[in-house]
Amino acid sequence: MTTGHPLALRPGMRVGPWRVLGRLGQGAFGAVFQVEHGGRLHALKFALRGPGSEDLDRTDARAIRELACLLHAVHPHVVRVWAHGRWPDARTGFHYVVLDYVEGATLAAWVKREAPSARRVARLFSRLARTLGELHARNVFHRDLKPSNILVRAVDDAPVLVDFGSANHAESLPLTEGPLPPGTPQYRSPEALRFHREHHSQRGARYAFRATDDLYALGVTLHEVLTGTPAFSPTLPREVLAEHIETRMPPPASTLNARVPLALEAITQRLLRKRPEDRFPDGGTLHEALESALNDATSDWDRPLFERPPPERSAPSPRRLSGEPARMIRGPSRRLTPPRGSRLQSRPVASSEGGTQARPREARGPGARAARRELIITLKPWMVGAWVALLLLLGWALLALR
Secondary structure, eight states, X not given: OOOSSGGGOOTTOEETTEEEEEEEEEOSSEEEEXXXXXXXXXXXXXXXXXXXXXXXXXXXXXHHHHHHHHHHTOOTTBOOEEEEEEESSTTTSEEEEEEEOOOEEEHHHHHHHHOOBHHHHHHHHHHXXXXXXXXXXXXXXXXXXXXXXXXXXXXXXXXXXXXXXXXXXXXXXXXXSSSSOSOOGGGSOHHXXXXXXXXXXXXXXXXXXXXXXXXXXXXXXXXXXXXSSOSSOTTSOHHHHHHHHHHOOOOOHHHHOTTSOHHHHHHHHHHTOSSGGGSOSSHHHHHHHHHHXXXXXXXXXXXXXXXXXXXXXXXXXXXXXXXXXXXOOOOOOOOOOOOTTOTTTEEEEEOTTSSEEEEEOOOOSHHHHHHHHHHHHHHHHHHHHHHHHHHHHHHHHHHHHO
């Protein structure tokens, strides 16, 4: 069974020799599927494109540049390319690459699930720093480092860099029209945003991305891992966010999380300095600083940075009857007494002594309104009789006065 568009692929369909098992994710420019061939699992990434010829050319150029960067960046901590091609037609089809399938979680999910210690985090970032140093030595820049583009392998806690869709290498040509390369705003460096502010109206102005830009993004990521909060809020308006990144230092990590060792905080603060010359010049230097801190680490580094959150309780599953769709099995309706101290039991009102006293909350809801209507209907005959008796008494009194 075949189809003409990657998003129409379903489990069991094939892309060449690879059998589709399911879709792993989708973004603006690509879709990733889990595939199998010869008993091995892989990730197959398609470059998506729109109907226009200009968009087709640009999407293909981006996909080819990503492939070239991955081939330049062969490394144990970089997702590896195994094959590439076009589908369903070898000349005009959608471009795809077959990559490692990494058993693990994104960095953000790993932190939430594992509640790692400072030592585990420092070791992971030490590996990332050395990896970036080796990529930069080959003139390969990731240009979109953030927690979602770093996977942590389940078997050994090793980091794996993924999504080189925004990456660049020395021989590639610019594909964007603006001054800045593609990227995520809250991870951009101060110097990149300053260049954009000063040159955004100049046609043909292009920012020269450097190793210090990648390392700055790594520092923003490390600060987020250590504190559990973004260094710069992504909800800020774009102009305000840029101004904060250019001029304001994030709070030191230990002021937001007292379990962060001061030596690790100092490394993070240096990574986030506003001037690139005040930061680590390359990944190798950062790697040495982290290893030195690890060598001097005390037992406090083995304490989890965060308390492990309690497991989330899922709602009970509906009971399934044999041969029928799932449905809820309901018993007789029963009114439950609110627990002591419940907001439904009573509410405080001002007392004459200046304190508060409990007053029953007025009954609400359709049932309560129906009960009030029934009470009013029941009282109506008595009310009419009372008015008639009152009028007769008034008339008798007037006659007696005469």
